[in-house]
Amino acid sequence: MASSYVGGLSGAFIPVSEDKGMIDAVKMGALTMEKLEAMTCVCSVGLDMIAIPGKTKATTISGIIADEMAIGMVNQKTTAVRLIPVIGKDVGETAEFGGLLGYAPIMPVNEYDCSAFVNRQGRIPAPIHSFKN
DSSP, rough: OOOSSSSSOOOOOOOGGGOHHHHHHHHTTTTTTHHHHHHHHHHHEEEEEEEETTTHHHHHHHHHHHHHHHHHHHTOOOOOOEEEEEEEEEEEEEEOOGGGGOOOOOOOOOOOHHHHTTOOOOOOOOOTTTGGG
């Protein structure tokens, strides 16, 4: 989406709030949190500048972060997450960040309760080959 000359994201970390094509895709429902996670598996390095409802539970956010960590572990690459819970805003509204940070539509998150998983604690080790990307 960031380039018209190169296919795929080629390992780029494209912030949703800074790419008009991604913003439009979120608004029309073509780009979802699950789709962005799937893109991480094959070309991206994480979820960047994604506005989510302010009421999102901490365990839900932790579950999303754990998903990205697992993707990095399996694919032996570094992954990152910048989710922004926007207090007082819900799906369909817009968060204005200002300047180069742009704006982002509030994206829905899967509200399935993952607190049992998150509260188990533990850790996911970094991939030994994380220096490749």
